[in-house]
Amino acid sequence: MSARYGMVIDLDRCTGCGSCMVACASENNVPSLPHATARTGITPMLVRKVSNGHEGSQQREAFIPILCMHCEEETPCVHVCPQQAVEVDAATGIVMQMPQRCLGCRYCMTACPYHARYFNWSDPKWPKGMETSLNPGVATRMRGVVEKCNLCHSRLHAAQEKAAAVGKREIDPADYVPACVEACPTVAIQFGNLADSNDPVTRESRSANSFRLLAKIGTEPKVYYKSKEAWVRALAEPNSTASGTLHTAASASMEEHHG
């Protein structure tokens, strides 16, 4: 039976420390140079700060980690790619990006409703000598291609190799944990197989306080969020006017992407 890997991110637990961002970038050999802006940088995991729109003591803030939502249905980036460089892996449900096929047209970036895709505007660069500190399990991406979160696919490969070495077909779930999940100091990010009804993540994804960003567009993202605070849940909808702010996590990204 194929898996459907996904996440539930508890926003009430997210302190916005940024550990997931740094761990993700380190694991996936994201270049540390040149410095860029939110429009031109590469941040497969991006924690955004959102506000309830009030001022003074009534002001409240939450932190929303934005990554590829790994849409299951009508996956927009898959539909628009002229090179078949994007596909939904039938075995895992992970939306895969193949940089070797990508021609850099950036249709997928435009199509992605979450703006979770990033373009390599220049050759990957690190300060002198720092290439020795790169993760040997992940290849660097070349200039002119799009990249995004692939749920640390290299870790899945390692788990599969480990299972195969002992003659097993199924991996041990403990062997496959993405870097952001491992790094979260408050265990706000939970990872698991949404196709398994006994998986704690599946149960969490069905809880009363869980929601998905832009769920109305029907792409069935596999990244769920949860919060007990109503104003945070209200931010998920594209036309939300909750607490006087229109800054959904996704639209906040969009504003910075498009200036």
Next chain:
Amino acid sequence: MKFSRRDLLVWSAGAAAGLVLTPVPWKLLDDTSIWSQNWPWIPQPTRGPVDVRQSNCTLCPNGCGLRVRMANGYPVGIAAKTNEPLTQGALCPLAFGAHQLNWHPLRLRSVRHRGVDSSFEEARAAFAKACTEGPIVVIDGFPGRASSAILESFGVKKGEYRVVWGAETRALASYEEWSGVPAALGYDLENTRTILSFGAPLLDGWGIPGRFARRWAQSAGSADPDVRLIQVEPSLSRTAARAWQWVTIRPGSDSALAAGIARVLIEERLVAARSPMPPMTLTDAASQTGLDSNAIRELARAIVAQAPVVAIARDCNPAVAALNVVLGAVGARGGIVQKSKSVRSMASAEDAFPSARAVLIDSSVPWEFVPETSAEVFRFAAWDGGSSKADWLLPAPGFLEELTDIPTAPTSGVESYAIAPALAKAPHTTQSGWQFLAAVDPSLDTPEKVIHSRCAELFRNRRGTLHTSEETPLAKIASAEKLEEQLSQGAIWIGEPARRNSFHCELKEWPADSAPASSAEFPAAWSPPVLPPLASKLYEESNLRGTTQGRTA
């Protein structure tokens, strides 16, 4: 045959049409793109055997447990040790990129004398000369390490040994002063039910990051959490945003609020201990903080509703310390506890040292610290933090480039000891402060010797437990050598929990108002002057934090 103008035009038009129709230029363009995308000088990860080593973070005194992935002898990834009781398998965001710090463009690689390249030989000659001419002051940023013992030994012999205390340690200073004896104090956060934080970034790098965060997360967002975090802060910080209650006060009015709460607690007999009444009236406290008098009353009632309770200040604040005495939180379960009695008083580097001939600053001292002196300053640092008052800037080993031990963290409520082995090779152009001193005074010990004797002492005392993948009472460890070997491989020794009521301090009168604590993006315990390059890049590319503290790559 004559080649006419008409023929030229026909030929040109044909060539242009042919160029459009032929695939050759487009193929060449495509191939050129692919070739240039894959130039051989574009960095690729080095292949080689991958190994996982255990160590401890040395970037701040909290010494969180690390699992370091190594490839070809270089650290290539960092994760938290999951089975460690103190750090609880969590790290701060900076640790995840710390393995790249040693390649930071601001890494110091050569000796500089007043901005001019020099050498260790010249620096040593100048220092040796200074040693013969007058007293030397040695300044340490992480006291308690093996190398600190060497620095102290030299400092005591040749002049003075001073310490730069972090904000978390300074916040505990008042209790020692009032008790009259030096004491190693910490917070018993595991048993606290209510925390009144006066600007302390409890969820943003304060103390051992995982220690409180993991407990807080268990009931985060609940209307009735297991531990109530009440954050007193003028602006909405990351900790305030996630606190059970955020109390907005005017900047610099922490002491007034502490006095106001103490007055309500005493007047309404909400506390058992008899304590001096603060001279400030509730009306004055309300006026200074910008809160309503009733709001202060309600806050006082709220904090004692779920005991044990402790107040935590961001920095030294005697009024907050006095509030803890009023609350009965000093020497009590869930409050301020004494983790060790074997402690000595150490002079602060903040005080002036007018008679010093030279000052040696260890690389553990935060870059922001500038000594108040006209003496010749020899400053060790692994990274260049910008303008400095140092006469000599001496390159030191960087992250995980030298053997060190990790004494008890400043905020911890229990003693601990760990060893961080050198996992990477330090550049040959660097030297530690203790190595520099050992060249001047060969009678000094080495960190290896000090660590060896400390392990022997731990083994002799037979107290506490050794935590590897499992927990082993120290009494069951076969020998001191075995203990040192296990510590060197990532184990941590944890002492026995502090006994309740083992520490007392008396408050004779309410303390005078103190200066407000400074506010920095990262805690004062963070000593390197630069951020890991990935962290500075990601903070610049998001709206998460500024990069004001620490220069970017």
